[in-house]
Amino acid sequence: MQDTVLVVGAGPAGLSAAAGISAAGQKAVLVEKEDVLGGAPILSGYAKLVPSGEWAKDAIGRMISRVEQDDSIAIHKGTKVAKLEGEAGDFTATLSNGETVKAGAVILSTGFTHFDSINKPEWGFGTYEDVLTTTQMEQMVASGKIQCPSDGRVPERVAILLCVGSRDRQIGREWCSKICCTVSANLAMEVKELSPETDVFIYYMDIRTFGLYEDKFYWKSQEEFKTKFVKARIAEVTASGDGRLLVKGEDTLVKRPIVIPFDIVVHAIGMDPNEDNPEISKVFGVGLEKHGFIERAEHYTNTCGTTRRGIYSCGSAYGPESIDDSISQGSAAAMRAIADLNAVVRKAS
Ligand SMILES: Cc1cc2nc3c(=O)[nH]c(=O)nc-3n(C[C@H](O)[C@H](O)[C@H](O)COP(=O)(O)OP(=O)(O)OC[C@H]3O[C@@H](n4cnc5c(N)ncnc54)[C@H](O)[C@@H]3O)c2cc1C
Numbered sequence: 001m002q003d004t005v006l007v008v009g010a011g012p013a014g015l016s017a018a019a020g021i022s023a024a025g026q027k028a029v030l031v032e033k034e035d036v037l038g039g040a041p042i043l044s045g046y047a048k049l050v051p052s053g054e055w056a057k058d059a060i061g062r063m064i065s066r067v068e069q070d071d072s073i074a075i076h077k078g079t080k081v082a083k084l085e086g087e088a089g090d091f092t093a094t095l096s097n098g099e100t101v102k103a104g105a106v107i108l109s110t111g112f113t114h115f116d117s118i119n120k121p122e123w124g125f126g127t128y129e130d131v132l133t134t135t136q137m138e139q140m141v142a143s144g145k146i147q148c149p150s151d152g153r154v155p156e157r158v159a160i161l162l163c164v165g166s167r168d169r170q171i172g173r174e175w176c177s178k179i180c181c182t183v184s185a186n187l188a189m190e191v192k193e194l195s196p197e198t199d200v201f202i203y204y205m206d207i208r209t210f211g212l213y214e215d216k217f218y219w220k221s222q223e224e225f226k227t228k229f230v231k232a233r234i235a236e237v238t239a240s241g242d243g244r245l246l247v248k249g250e251d252t253l254v255k256r257p258i259v260i261p262f263d264i265v266v267h268a269i270g271m272d273p274n275e276d277n278p279e280i281s282k283v284f285g286v287g288l289e290k291h292g293f294i295e296r297a298e299h300y301t302n303t304c305g306t307t308r309r310g311i312y313s314c315g316s317a318y319g320p321e322s323i324d325d326s327i328s329q330g331s332a333a334a335m336r337a338i339a340d341l342n343a344v345v346r347k348a349s
């Protein structure tokens with residue numbers, strides 16, 4: 001029986017899980033495939049997070065420091081798990097760096113992969129320099145200057161297109177990515193703050209600023225920052241001939257075609273299943289649900305479980321999730337893993 005817990009993936013969920021295991025008095029081994037910790041908010045250079053308004057590098061930076069300064073947590077960066085043998089209570093993992101780790105339980109906090117906008121070619125990404133993703137636009141906000149990548153001019157008009165790579169059956173992505181409406185309303189306010197002369201338009205099918213995000217982001221961005229929301233179906237993004245971009249589609253409220261010129265077009269990209277999930281499923285022997293996210297064992301009495309005993313999951317590995325909820329689920333997975341390990345010990349004694 002091993003009491004160490006192996007945590008795979010060091011994004012918000014994994015950092016929270018590792019800290020939770022240590023806080024409960026047990027040892028954790030944290031394995032991260034990239035050379036830096038922090039997951040998507042750090043790897044993709046997010047700007048200010050919703051809902052806190054804190055810079056990602058500060059907020060997630062605190063989570064990183066907490067695990068880095070903790071002697072109960074061993075960290076392996078630039079590493080994957082190559083093989084997992086054994087069973088709940090007594091696993092042996094072989095890491096890609098050749099080391100072996102003995103662990104009683106495993107938490108998969110392996111997160112998601114950003115939708116690649118190249119899979120939506122009719123909306124101009126990869127063709128026009130001034131068509132960007134939300135992560136690229138967040139990096140521009142973090143740099144402190146809003147300008148067109150093509151020639152450095154200050155944009156008169158920016159369009160943010162919602163649901164890119166989400167709620168789109170044609171490209172096999174039926175799910176709502178949950179956070180991108182709120183992230184986009186926030187981004188619109190950040191752009192206006194940095195560049196007051198720029199007008200921001202958000203093209204949407206539905207607005208899903210869920211829970212308490214409605215007034216803080218949706219209404220505030222309209223009322224205080226004059227963001228214009230247009231309910232529309234977008235057909236294509238093309239060049240206008242004078243160096244601008246044309247967003248063409250149908251205004252679905254008045255049922256009329258619309259063609260509006262913009263200087264920058266932003267794709268609000270969604271959350272795909274982690275591209276590693278087929279490999280993760282094989283190495284760890286866990287099932288995937290129909291979209292390719294990690295399959296949850298049971299919704300009410302084993303929320304952090306997977307289809308294999310002793311292996312748990314949390315955060316966006318299970319499906320689109322916010323940072324706050326990923327952090328809570330990381331703590332819950334840690335608690336559940338330790339509780340199950342303690343039950344094995346009690347049974348054996
Ligand atoms: C454009 C955009 C902006 C967003 N902004 C916000 C926001 O402002 N506020 C908010 O609440 N949410 C936001 N989100 C959602 C946020 O990104 C997620 O909630 C959060 O990243 C989920 O954390 P996680 O730890 O589950 O996954 P991730 O952040 O994806 O972390 C997973 C970690 O696991 C590692 N990993 C993956 N596979 C392996 C493997 N095989 N072996 C080892 N390691 C592996 C990855 O490298 C990564 O470090 C945004 C999402 C998008 C798309």
Ligand code: SF4
Pocket residue numbers: 162163164166167175176177178179180181182206207208268270
């Ligand atoms: S949160 Fe909004 S932008 Fe994101 S997929 Fe859902 S409806 Fe579309």
